[in-house]
Amino acid sequence: MDQRTETIKKRYDRSSSYYDWMDRMVSDSLREKAVLQAFGKVLEVGVGTGKSFPFYPEGCEVTAIDFSKGMLAQARKKISLAKVPVTLLEMDAQEMTFPDNTFDTVLATCVFCSVPDPVKGLKEVRRVCKPDGQIILLEHMRSENPLMGLLMDILNPISLYVIGSNINRKTMENIEAAGIQVSAMEEHRGKIVKLIVAKP
Numbered sequence: 001m002d003q004r005t006e007t008i009k010k011r012y013d014r015s016s017s018y019y020d021w022m023d024r025m026v027s028d029s030l031r032e033k034a035v036l037q038a039f040g041k042v043l044e045v046g047v048g049t050g051k052s053f054p055f056y057p058e059g060c061e062v063t064a065i066d067f068s069k070g071m072l073a074q075a076r077k078k079i080s081l082a083k084v085p086v087t088l089l090e091m092d093a094q095e096m097t098f099p100d101n102t103f104d105t106v107l108a109t110c111v112f113c114s115v116p117d118p119v120k121g122l123k124e125v126r127r128v129c130k131p132d133g134q135i136i137l138l139e140h141m142r143s144e145n146p147l148m149g150l151l152m153d154i155l156n157p158i159s160l161y162v163i164g165s166n167i168n169r170k171t172m173e174n175i176e177a178a179g180i181q182v183s184a185m186e187e188h189r190g191k192i193v194k195l196i197v198a199k200p
């Protein structure tokens with residue numbers, strides 16, 4: 001694991017015990033809307049404290065990964081909220097150990113703000129998703145408004161230090177650079193939060 005990845009992982013280990021209290025980026029109803037679209041063999045990347053567990057629909061079989069032991073420990077406490085089987089694994093999204101074309105659905109919520117090399121992580125998402133599968137991304141990103149974008153650039157070091165998350169990532173560009181094909185997109189919170197459904 002490179003130094004940058006080790007640093008971000010440690011920040012999430014540190015913030016894991018108060019993460020739920022601090023995190024207000026995505027409402028439960030929007031999260032539910034994203035997660036309800038999952039089907040079949042599901043990979044949740046960067047599961048965090050397991051906030052999506054209650055929303056998985058019947059029939060899903062979920063594998064959930066995170067590189068932070070602290071976040072995984074919090075997620076373990078929420079497993080009983082899921083109506084479907086959930087397996088937790090410690091794994092780096094930038095170097096997954098799954099074979100190509102493994103999952104029907106790959107889901108990530110507020111993850112590619114943190115993955116140290118987001119394009120590498122998104123290429124892995126694409127690799128492990130079956131060709132006829134779907135990728136669901138619920139992500140916050142840099143504002144398209146020039147002033148707000150600049151403010152996010154200025155405040156980013158604080159968020160990166162306190163939580164481990166960047167607030168100024170150009171995630172749409174990263175998705176495109178990874179070769180993921182966006183088929184539908186919904187914008188929220190002044191276009192800062194986007195719900196994306198895509199093909200690998």
Ligand SMILES: C[S@@+](CC[C@H](N)C(=O)[O-])C[C@H]1O[C@@H](n2cnc3c(N)ncnc32)[C@H](O)[C@@H]1O
Nearest residue numbers: 012046047048066067068071092093109114115
């Ligand atoms: C902002 S939190 C979001 C957590 C959860 N998905 C949610 O919606 O509440 C980002 C999560 O991604 C994880 N993460 C970041 N980079 C990662 C990587 N390279 N591999 C695995 N997990 C990663 C962090 O440990 C953290 O749990």
